[in-house]
Amino acid sequence: MRILNVVETAYRGTLEEQDDTVLWLTAALKGQGADVSVLLRGNAVNYLVKGQDSTGLAIGPVTLGHPPRLDEDVQKLTEKGVLVFAVREDARDRGLDPGRIISGVEFISRTDIADLLEKFDQVWHW
């Protein structure tokens, strides 16, 4: 069964979780042998920007030991064989510098999303 995780809501609790929970679930499912892919759209395309740094968070005396590294997490997914797609127009609208995008991601146009969905048995929109 081919599954597509569409991640649209970005940075949802990522500081508290130290990662994106949907990317985490994707990695866990892939580790269990699932054929799972990811489509980043909307604000979630920002996960592709290299060098994001959210270190230094401290709430009073409590510090965040391991801040999320979302670009690296997406990169690791691609290295594990997870296909990662992203919507080109969403990246362009947000002014993402193509030179700072991680490798291994396939950009598709908004008009191609429907065709992409057709290739999967289940589509989970987060």
Next chain:
Amino acid sequence: MSKALTIAIMDAPYESANTTTAFRIIAAALAKGIDVNVFAYEGAVALAMKDQQPHANPVRGTTVEQEDHPTTRAFIAGLLALAQEKGARLQWVNCGLCVDERGAGNWIEGVRRGGPPDFLAMVEGSSNTLVIPTR
């Protein structure tokens, strides 16, 4: 009127960056000696739940210690400690009906049950009110 800030928050733990933003604002105010009142409404009542536990991360292969996962209850405890250190007052009030709905009544020390009358009293005793709702 004393210098105080009231904040109403709604998001449940681990769901939204709103919570982190609220924590940072509270910490910044307390660090300046400003009293802060928090009215935790709806899902936010779970932020202070005592049974929250850090966990290992099987995807990364890290242990509980290596993962060093923060909990929102630890952040709130940190804020209460910060208030004490700075000589400021932090009131953290959980909406009682929201708690009952969720069975979410086991909190860390320093958090109390309340309702709209408490919220109104806090608002009336504050310089301003910041509402951070769920979107």
